[in-house]
Amino acid sequence: MKILLVAATYQEIEPFIKKYAPKFNADELLKVGKHDIKIMITGVGMVATAYALGKTLAQENFDLALNVGIAGSFYRNIKLGQLVEVREDILSELGAEDDEEFISLEQLEMGEVEFRASEKIFLKDNLRKVTAITVNTVHGNEDSIEEIRDRINPTIETMEGAAFFYACEEAQVEALQIRCISNYVEKRNRENWNLVLAVNNLNEWLINNLKNI
Numbered sequence: 001m002k003i004l005l006v007a008a009t010y011q012e013i014e015p016f017i018k019k020y021a022p023k024f025n026a027d028e029l030l031k032v033g034k035h036d037i038k039i040m041i042t043g044v045g046m047v048a049t050a051y052a053l054g055k056t057l058a059q060e061n062f063d064l065a066l067n068v069g070i071a072g073s074f075y076r077n078i079k080l081g082q083l084v085e086v087r088e089d090i091l092s093e094l095g096a097e098d099d100e101e102f103i104s105l106e107q108l109e110m111g112e113v114e115f116r117a118s119e120k121i122f123l124k125d126n127l128r129k130v131t132a133i134t135v136n137t138v139h140g141n142e143d144s145i146e147e148i149r150d151r152i153n154p155t156i157e158t159m160e161g162a163a164f165f166y167a168c169e170e171a172q173v174e175a176l177q178i179r180c181i182s183n184y185v186e187k188r189n190r191e192n193w194n195l196v197l198a199v200n201n202l203n204e205w206l207i208n209n210l211k212n213i
């Protein structure tokens with residue numbers, strides 16, 4: 001398969017890049033097992049992700065796009081460093097406020113806010129399947145966390161996932177998303193984040209499993 005491997009930052013997939021592409025060049029096609037892999041670093045957030053994917057997917061065909069990165073978990077029964085597969089991802093901020101109520105873009109009948117992973121290509125290993133939200137502002141306030149739990153009850157959050165699924169759906173490219181938990185969604189405390197563990201586990205998974213998809 002020809003696979004587009006998509007991450008927001010170089011750091012999130014640095015160990016994988018160092019193993020397979022020590023002289024990293026974004027135009028290069030890497031051979032990993034039987035697959036041809038192209039790596040795309042989009043930059044953090046939905047705008048950067050949608051632009052980068054829109055541009056590339058209009059010019060080149062892929063059998064699969066795989067979004068990988070770190071994420072925050074709303075649930076403490078998911079361990080820091082645990083891998084999850086996002087099956088559904090929601091643009092939770094897209095809509096309108098009506099005083100205390102939030103009206104989603106879908107409720108406004110102005111577009112979709114929920115996007116899903118590929119129903120055709122499946123991973124062989126059994127990662128926990130989760131619902132994610134994609135945000136511009138990382139939750140770090142107890143009231144806003146309670147509000148989003150009441151409204152959507154997501155399992156994890158990222159800053160790119162739903163934009164990634166959206167761009168792939170528009171370009172009719174099969175899409176999967178794997179995240180490794182670096183932190184819990186809580187009142188902001190960067191000291192509680194374990195980026196090293198999350199990046200190491202994510203890259204170990206990539207190195208061991210990408211060839212088997």
Ligand SMILES: O=C(O)c1cccc(C(=O)CC[C@H]2O[C@@H](n3cnc4c(=O)[nH]cnc43)[C@H](O)[C@@H]2O)c1
Nearest residue numbers: 008044045070071072138139157158159160182185
């Ligand atoms: O220090 C901060 O407050 C801060 C503000 C914005 C972004 C960051 C990141 O380090 C995020 C980078 C990257 O990681 C993903 N991520 C990881 N944990 C979370 C989270 O709890 N909520 C949302 N996104 C998260 C995200 O996809 C970014 O690409 C730090």
